[in-house]
Amino acid sequence: MNEKAYFAPLLPWQQSLWQRMTNAALQQDGKLAHALLASGVEGIGKRAFVWRWVAWQLCDNKQNNSDGACGECESCQWLKAGTHPDLAVLPISSLLKSAESDKAVETVRKTNSKKSSKKNEAEKQVKPRIKIDDVRSIQDFVHQGSSNLRICVFDYAETMTIAAANALLKTLEEPKSGVQLILISDKPDMLLPTIKSRVQQLALTEINQSHAIDYVKQRLTQSGHKDAESMTKVSYDDEKIKQLLIISANAPLKAVSMAQSKWYGMRELWLTTWQALRSHSRTPVIASDYWQSQLSINEFIELSQVMLADVQRLVFDLPAYQQDIDYSSILQSLPEMQRCIDLCEYIQTAIQSLTQNIQEKLIYDDMMQRLRNL
Template sequence: MHCCHGFWSVFVDKVFPWQAGLWQQLAGRSRHAHAYLLHGPAGIGKRRLAESLMARLLCQQPAGLDACGQCKACHLLAAGTHPDNFVLEPEEADKAIRVDQVRELVEFVVQTAQLGGRKVVLLEPAEAMNLNSANALLKSLEEPSGDTVLLLISHQPSRLLPTIKSRCVQQACPLPDRSQSLAWLAQALPESGSDDREELLVLAGGSPLTALRLHEQGAREQRALVVEGVKKLLKQQVAPSQLAEGWNAVPLLLLFDWFCDWAHLMLRYQLTRDEEGLGLNDMRKVVQYLADKAPQPKVLAIQDWLLAQRQKILSKANLNRVLLLEALLVQWASLPGPG
């Protein structure tokens, strides 16, 4: 479990530009809490912030706010072999952190630091702990032995036990503002146009790292395919089953994110008649048309259904993808018309 992924980059890149104030506040503390909870939306760089703080806390000769990158501790950390560093994450993406993983962490916490300095634990995402795992961690949070600092990262702090939260110094990591995100994306994606970057940022809910990931996944091209399909569906030029088959390459979660968003925009328009709030250009006319034609109870019903299915996708339920999409598209096609 003593693993550090591509850690050397921490010393080179430091934290993201929008975290500068937060970094000064955290790294500049004269005394450190024994547990921090860094929480905020996914895709804003909380992991890098935590890794930078971990490097700073383990460094033997920190240079101002930063780890020196030169001492024995920094070299061991960069190699992923620092004995006083413990990274805990789910063994498979999106799975739970198991109780025996946490017990291993607890054993690490009670040992003496081998390099004579601090021990640092990084745990991400904290909400991946089930009840048993969280309870196993509580003891270490209450009275960590020696000079141990635990860094917990959470993208959904509302899912954490209150007892976990109350034992940590909670540090909110806000979304960067739009101009900061766009400036960073312009550097990260110099070949793409400014309109493309703005669209990616909207699709990412304002999280710049998520926007970059969506770009790498080809999400804008996938969305264009989906939007074209939805328009054909409403004109009865394509059957739901054909569409469901044709969207095989598009991640289910992305599809449900978009449909949830469109249902939300329809409701909003039905309530406010605000044409500015119809979302991205590609679906504005469709959203407005559906909002005008669909009875509100029907829109509310499909929104409830979408959110319930999205939750199942998030919890990795065993779903029949094609049947699920067909069910979605049959409901979507029947939106215009009586309830």
Template sequence: MKQQASLDESIYFAPILPWQQSVWDNLISRYERLPHGLLFAGMQGIGKRAFVWRFVAWLLCDNRLQTLGSTNQQGACGHCQSCQWLESGTHPDLQVLPLSSLPVAQDSEPKEPVKKGKSAAKSSQKKKRAVASEPAKTSIKVDDIRELQPFISQGSSGRRVCVIDNADMMTVAAANALLKTLEEPREGIHLLLITDWPTKLLPTIKSRVQQVAVDQIQLDRVKAYISDYIQSNKVVEYANGSQLSTQIEQALKLANGAPLAAIDMLGSDWYKFRDTWIKVWLALRVGKRSSTAASDYWQKNLSIEDFIKLSEFMLMDFSRQSLGLKPLQSDLELSGYVSINELSLDSIQQVMSLIEDIKLSSYQNVQDKMAYDRLLSGLAAL
């Protein structure tokens, strides 16, 4: 296995993720025959954005040709003028939609003192990860695509790259505007589309780009990578190798097989509170703790986003158990709790609907305390 990237290493020059190596080698070997449009699709957490930004750096690198045909096609050099422009976010031959998706140096975030309670939970969310976080989704409108046309139609002695992240968020008008560019490719222009939801792309768009198989993942390489990453970076401590292996398999199940999502999960604050969540909920259910007291407790320990995520995962397994299926969180032995076995699927779904409503309310800047209080009241009535 190749050496892993240091946690603060630029995503442009980080080592390729092990399960992507064969795809990388195949793509690079087709340098002279690269199609005009490429699609990188698959669920969140498989590392497709890490792959794309590494590929962007290689395409634009001044020393790219030196590695072609060698056994060490490991990407951009990291020190030429092009690579320096990438690092500074000012490369003249790169355009990104939306602009918020452009990678930013991970150490550029302001250092903040860690405070107790909810602030500490939020600060801990900034801990370094294997790759940059998934960018927030914004709609891509027709005017955004039209603004790219001068860049795409310009002549260039080298290559020009345009990355459209969350391509499924293009409006119909925007997608139709992009079609002309895809139908009449200009020499040296590469359009790289990224999406978590390829089924939402217009068939006409998909028919004019070639999909890169970044969603093909070898489980053995994934498990080895996660194990090495967790132990090397001390993401979380486990008593022995067997316990770590069990937790990795469980996290992969909960993350639908997405390796980077599993790593995030194992190192998250909320994952460590799963057993506590059950105990607090049981106390709520029998009246040993009030929903107000429980709300105060969680506000001190988790951000509202983390608490919602934790609650969703717990209720998901409650739903599975209600349907006669085995819970995915086998380490919690949920089947042994009589109170969980007594729950009806309808009552669980009502709380899940409440969570969705709380999420919508969060976009309207509703105070976190109100969100905690509503959710705890709903859990108490479950």
């Protein structure tokens, strides 16, 4: 368990929400909802906020410090050791590091450093399901006696099975005094409406653009990010950062992650490969072999999704999100929209297939054939 998740600095766009929540919690008669939902796209800092909130609420010295957990009391020491008796987290078997997890803000997960990089990459994509037995174990935790606040965190709550979600409903409908349930979800639309109606949603999605730009610029400057091919230091002006934020759905942590990824510098090459496949000057097998040597299938899928989003905008005669890409070579031969939709649907199917240990090569080969036909 990474202690930094509990004691990381508050993200700039979360200041006002943090102040409102801590003020309410410190008021003698202030009552917070017994169930909270932190939702929104990956990369807005939901988990960073939740783990910090968990640590502060459990901290023995929170009355004297509304800025965050002290890091020194018995409760904070338990968090650092990963043995806090008043905290339960699901899914227990999670081995994830999402786009919201960076060196300063990591989700609370144990990872095995001896595993191969490919296996670790796969684990990042597979979200363990929250099953009914997991929820039942939480119910036992909720009803056990304690003189302190107890907190249950349901990470990736959208992965709950129907049976697990229905079991959780009972707990939500019969709130227990001194217990707070916190749900975290990247895809809140996948949650049952009956669950969403019984939780208080945290205002985490409205991010001031100036805060976002300043944060991304600072993080990229601190990291000294270099171009993957030339190894020269990349400079980011406001326009480049705005573009990153646009294609990351205004998710600053995701924008940083994208800029630092290898695939982001290969967007022009993706376009060249696609054109070569369409003109039959390169075979799908050769293209697949090349890209397999460059990127994992998950990285290539992420790259393809970003590029296809622009292709679809061009089909509708809308300006591309990525103004640093020259699309002039494809403007006279844009594909039919239905073919774009079909490929996007295939990509979603491929993502699901990868969670079931389908070989990357098979997906890569199929992707290249479908790009040729696009």
